[in-house]
Amino acid sequence: xxxxxxxxxxxxxxxxxxxxxxxxxxxxxxxxxxxxxxxxxxxxxxxxxxxxxxxxxxxxxxxxxxxxxxxxxxxxxxxxxxxxxxxxxxxxxxxxxxxxxxxxxxxxxxxxxxxxxxxxxxxxxxxxxxxxxxxxxxxxxxxxxxxxxxxxxxxxxxxxxxxxxxxxxxxxxxxxxxxxxxxxxxxxxxxxxxxxxxxxxxxxxxxxxxxxxxxxxxxxxxxxxxxxxxxxxxxxxxxxxxxxxxxxxxxxxxxxxxxxxxxxxxxxxxxxxxxxxxxxxxxxxxxxxxxxxxxxxxxxxxxxxxxxxxxxxxxxxxxxxxxxxxxxxxxxxxxxxx
Numbered sequence: 001x002x003x004x005x006x007x008x009x010x011x012x013x014x015x016x017x018x019x020x021x022x023x024x025x026x027x028x029x030x031x032x033x034x035x036x037x038x039x040x041x042x043x044x045x046x047x048x049x050x051x052x053x054x055x056x057x058x059x060x061x062x063x064x065x066x067x068x069x070x071x072x073x074x075x076x077x078x079x080x081x082x083x084x085x086x087x088x089x090x091x092x093x094x095x096x097x098x099x100x101x102x103x104x105x106x107x108x109x110x111x112x113x114x115x116x117x118x119x120x121x122x123x124x125x126x127x128x129x130x131x132x133x134x135x136x137x138x139x140x141x142x143x144x145x146x147x148x149x150x151x152x153x154x155x156x157x158x159x160x161x162x163x164x165x166x167x168x169x170x171x172x173x174x175x176x177x178x179x180x181x182x183x184x185x186x187x188x189x190x191x192x193x194x195x196x197x198x199x200x201x202x203x204x205x206x207x208x209x210x211x212x213x214x215x216x217x218x219x220x221x222x223x224x225x226x227x228x229x230x231x232x233x234x235x236x237x238x239x240x241x242x243x244x245x246x247x248x249x250x251x252x253x254x255x256x257x258x259x260x261x262x263x264x265x266x267x268x269x270x271x272x273x274x275x276x277x278x279x280x281x282x283x284x285x286x287x288x289x290x291x292x293x294x295x296x297x298x299x300x301x302x303x304x305x306x307x308x309x310x311x312x313x314x315x316x317x318x319x320x321x322x323x324x325x326x327x328x329x330x331x332x333x334x335x336x337x338x
């Protein structure tokens with residue numbers, strides 16, 4: 001029996017399975033920035049405010065001056081953002097703020113409700129400002145959907161990165177944002193996360209395989225864990241007995257050691273794994289609950305409370321050019337990262 005259960009082409013966003021709700025790979029070749037941290041040059045011809053079409057190598061998304069996502073609400077799940085290149089400016093209704101990038105990750109439990117913005121400031125005025133990130137939505141079980149919102153940063157130097165050589169000396173770089181490998185675990189997820197439970201076996205890994213490299217993903221610890229691989233860089237990738245010749249999503253068995261082999265070019269893979277929550281999912285836009293009645297309540301609560309209001313002077317705030325990488329947490333604690 002093949003370890004590959006199902007494959008499909010990658011689209012936008014990428015398909016996911018329980019306990020994950022959503023996964024998108026943003027990869028934009030932004031040019032040098034202007035004084036307002038937006039792209040230098042004309043934005044004529046773009047559907048500003050809803051620009052998801054690649055033009056000149058980049059998208060503005062919902063931003064009209066700075067690319068990104070101005071203030072918008074969430075309830076009932078978590079966002080995990082892996083910033084691979086460029087910078088993200090976070091601001092939220094609870095007063096937390098951050099600038100992160102260059103391998104950092106942000107883990108946000110939206111719980112009972114939060115409003116936040118995610119802007120991509122183009123800080124360099126002389127050089128291009130490429131931005132690449134994953135945003136992953138991880139569901140919350142019904143009992144935790146109204147949990148207290150929680151904002152956490154996983155800085156690049158805290159996230160385990162393993163370099164493994166195969167028998168031929170080819171190297172594989174493994175980054176583990178969630179889930180332990182070789183006895184080394186990343187910083188803990190927020191306390192109400194599905195990933196914080198000891199029996200859910202949640203893993204969020206990225207793998208970079210040199211051309212011709214072989215790597216074995218160990219079997220999951222929990223027998224009910226589901227595992228999905230996203231092959232998004234490279235020419236060919238072999239998973240067990242299946243060869244993928246185009247960028248694809250593959251649902252694979254998690255109860256076996258899984259052998260990956262890169263083809264003639266280097267490959268990159270994202271892995272999402274976890275035990276399913278197994279509850280009904282009622283989703284409309286930014287809210288994910290268990291029933292339509294709970295969805296209706298979410299909209300009513302947001303209209304009534306705005307989830308704490310918006311304490312920022314603009315819908316699309318960005319931080320000072322020289323702010324560096326930092327986080328100001330809900331409790332007022334400030335972290336600065338070199």
